Amino acid sequence: MQLIIQHLSKTYPNGVKALDDVSLTIPMGMYGLLGQNGAGKSTLMRTLATLQDADRGTAMLDDLDILNQKEAVRRVLGYLPQEFGVYPKVSATDLLDHFIVLKGITNGRERKELVEALLQRVNLYEHRKKAVSSYSGGMKQRFGIAQALIGNPKLIIVDEPTAGLDPGERNRFYNLLSEIGENVIVILSTHIVQDVMELCNNMAIIHQGRVLYSGSPMASVVELKGKIWEKSIAKSDLPTYQQQYNVISSKLVAGKPLVHIYSESTPGESTPGDLDPGEGFVSAQPDLEDVFFSTIQADTLVTR
Incomplete structure (x- = not known):
């Protein structure tokens, strides 16, 4: 059925x-x-x-x-x-x-x-x-x-x-x-x-x-492996990071925003069309929330 x-x-x-x-x-x-x-x-x-x-x-x-x-x-x-x-x-x-x-x-x-x-x-x-x-x-x-x-x-x-x-x-x-x-x-x-x-x-x-x-759901998470990076930043820096990087989500952890960005590059090794995650970002274990936000973010960028 x-x-x-x-x-x-x-x-x-x-x-x-x-x-x-x-x-x-x-x-x-x-x-x-x-x-x-x-x-x-x-x-x-x-x-x-x-x-x-x-x-x-x-x-x-x-x-x-x-x-x-x-x-x-x-x-x-x-x-x-x-x-x-x-x-x-x-x-x-x-x-x-x-x-x-x-x-x-x-x-x-x-x-x-x-x-x-x-x-x-x-x-x-x-x-x-x-x-x-x-x-x-x-x-x-x-x-x-x-x-x-x-x-x-x-x-x-x-x-x-x-x-x-x-x-x-x-x-x-x-x-x-x-x-x-x-x-x-x-x-x-x-x-x-x-x-x-x-x-x-x-x-x-x-x-x-x-x-x-x-x-x-599991397959979609696996596809994001190595493409999600995270960093804890100051609240005042969030607008700057949103302008410079493909920020897919941010949430407060211990009073500070923890941002997740999507990037197929590794720090110091940018590829054409993709921003270097930059110093201080560490690789994050992706989850379905990252899949959801990155999928919607990519669609939003395409339809703008």
Whole structure:
């Protein structure tokens, strides 16, 4: 089973091109869609979830046409949006039962068994009588996964699922998603690099509606080996370094900016078209965050 997206494009009435000729092949398992806020991730997710139309292109889940067979798609789709509302004072059991009815399962005994099985799976069974509105952020997200699993979906879409979760809830959510992703396609849309590195065997980086990279997270990191350099500098020097070097990121460490630059040269050995990292820079072990920032930085330089 795989999802094949070809030449998908979407421009909103205000002129914003949210998707620009997006083509991806997404296999079974966890697939990360990595991008900044406004990159086009949510537009792509809503399109695949049959909530809006594309201007052109195709999206096929095996032989199922996502753009033109929406009712059939919804029968095999699980969707967890970034935010979802719940009825106040309604228990998890009753709310999940309501969603199951909406999914077309009307047999009372079957519904009861499914409610119990789903709440057990997401570790909420002991909290089943509590109102979902009283749940913590992590518990709400686990409930969201429970409703997304109704009907044994073939495709599950989760949009920014770990934003705002504490480390403990985040780990529990990671484990749950990893388990689910063993047998279905799970698309994880996020701007959190760690989510993709820890969960996904395949990913894509999307920026300004375009796919800049698709492939293995680990392979993308290996490609950067020997090309990322770092140096701790004074705050006042940051603008100068940003002018002189290809600074892809900076973060405060012990009160001082630690800058990462991309350079294929080594200190003292510049190559044509590439700036010497300069004295004081040391080679840094690249990670997926470096891949993300360097990919976007390169695209920004090309499109200026």
